[in-house]
Amino acid sequence: MTAVAARPTAAPARTRAWVPVFAVMFLCTWSGNQFSPLLLLYQQRQHYSTAAVNGFLGVYVLGLVPAFLLSGALSDRFGRRPVMAAGAAAALATSAALTFGESGPWMICLGRFLAGVAVGTATCVGTSWLKELSQPPFDLGADAGTGARRAALAFSLGSAAGAVAAGLIAQWGPWPERLPFLIHVVLAAPLLWLVPRAPETVTTGGVPGPLRSRLRVPAAGHRRFTRVVVVAAPWTFAAAGLGYGYLPVLLAGVTGGLGIAYATLLTAVALAASALVQPWAKRLDALDSARGLLTGVAVIVAATVLVAVAVHWHSWPLGIVAATVSGAGMGVAMVSGVLEVxxxxxxxxxxxxxxxxxxxxxxxxxxxxxxSFVAGRTGVAVPALLLGLAGVGVVCGLLLVRSYRRHLPSR
Incomplete structure (x- = not known):
């Protein structure tokens, strides 16, 4: 059977074994989020509609989901290194494709799909790998939540760095549709050298069985997962999509020529808030409750209401507040979800x-x-739809309160 085990080694030489994996996660998530502040750039220069640029966000998810579902099982079977190396290669290919985004929407879609593959692989495999390298014998000073915090921090900082670098260049730098991606290619190329040098934590013994058996995840049927974690999980990145993906597009009319800079600012403040709340979020986690996830959903619901008010009032300062609250909710929900898993x-x-x-x-x-699709087809104002979404969030919060004590974790 396949088992995860840390290879014995001298502890002093391994206390920083997690650093290469952190770096890979950082630069892969950079590749995924560098596109976010450029939505307005594509809309202004290539005249894509609001529905089209939001569609580019959707293509990203098409790459993410299969990467999430396959990469973890593959790394449990074949090891963390080879699968993470494939994710690093996808990150490089992402920026290479987006460098030629001026060629048309199909090249942008290809880049966004590859970005999903890169981020999905790096996040899934990297989170597990960091957890394994943040415990004895690799890290004698780490506590039980260190791996989850490091993974969430790598995700937040990488996402922020990619967005800020791309946004600043797009607003004030040369070659705004090419240079951000070329910079990432240069920074990410060493990943192909770095990944093989991180300690492998998966060892294989005996007959592993067919791959299809490894693709099954029995723990996904655990009642705590289906009744608690799954209810809260989608709100984690709904916060990101609304707070710094959709909001800058909705407020483009009041930010004028600084729309790209404003989108970059929203991304930066949201992800900074996400990173800052993560140590506090660990303290919310408890074996006998779901208060971490419940808090995350509550904060995200509040942020959704703020987004609706900012759009209704055409208020860019309130948009900054909404993005900050969105990021805080995302950070709490992400750390709490990973610890539950x-x-x-x-x-x-x-x-x-x-x-x-x-x-x-x-x-x-x-x-x-x-x-965006519903607003275009029905004519309902976006603020009203956002308030409706917040109402759905309240219902999910009530479900969490009802369910968590009935389904305590088995481990």
């Missing part, structure tokens, strides 16, 4: 269940695409 999953199934969690969570990233 790590308790529910066994060591051999950790990456697989992590992938399922993120696949469900990233479904929330489609919220702007759905809202």
């Amino acid at each position: 790590q308790r529910i999953a066994g060591p051999a199934g950790l990456a697989g269940l992590t992938g399922v969690f993120y696949a469900v969570a990233y479904g929330g990233f489609l919220a702007p695409t759905v809202l």
Whole structure:
């Protein structure tokens, strides 16, 4: 059978074994979020409609979901290194494709799809790998939540760095539709050298069985996962999609020529808030409650209301507040969700269940695409739709309150 085990080694030489994996996650998530502040650029220069640019966000999810569902199981079977190397290669291919985004929407769609593959692989496999490298014998000073915090921090910082770099260049730099992606290619190329140098944590013994058996994730049927984690998970990245993906497009009329800079600012403040709340979010986590997830959903619902008010009032300062609250909710929900998954999953199934969690969570990233489509087809004002979405969030919160005590984690 396949088992996850840390190879014995001298502890002092391994206390920083997690750093290369952190770096890979950082630069892969950079590749995924560098596109977000450029939505307005494509809309202004290539005259794509609001529905089209939100469609580009949706293509990203098409790459994410299969990467989440497959990469974890594949890394449990074949090891973390080869699968993470494939994710790093996809990150490079992402920026290479987007460099030629001026060629038309199909090249942008290809780049966005590859970005989903890169981020999905790096997030799923990287979260599991960091958890394994953030415990003895690799890291004697880490506590039980260190791996989850490091993974969430790598995701938040990488996403922020990619968005800020691309946004600043797009607003004030040369070659705005090419240079951000060329810079990422240069920074990410060493990943192909770095990944093989991180310690492998998966060892294989005996007959592993057919691959299709590894693609099944039995822990995904755990009642705590289906009744608690799945209810909260989509709100994690709905917060991101609304707070710094959709909101800058909705407020483009009041930001004028600084729309790209404003989109970059919203992304930066949201992801900074996400990173800052993560140490506090760990303290919310508890074995006998779902207060971490419940808090995350409550904050995201409040942020959704703020987004609706900012759009209704055409207020860019309130938009900054809304993005900040969105980021805080995302950070709490992400850390709490990962900690829940790590308790529910066994060591051999950790990456697989992590992938399922993120696949469900990233479904929330489609919220702007759905809202834009419904608004266009029905004529209902976007603020009203946002308030309706907030109402759905309240219902999900009530379900969490009702369910969590009935379905305590088995581990």
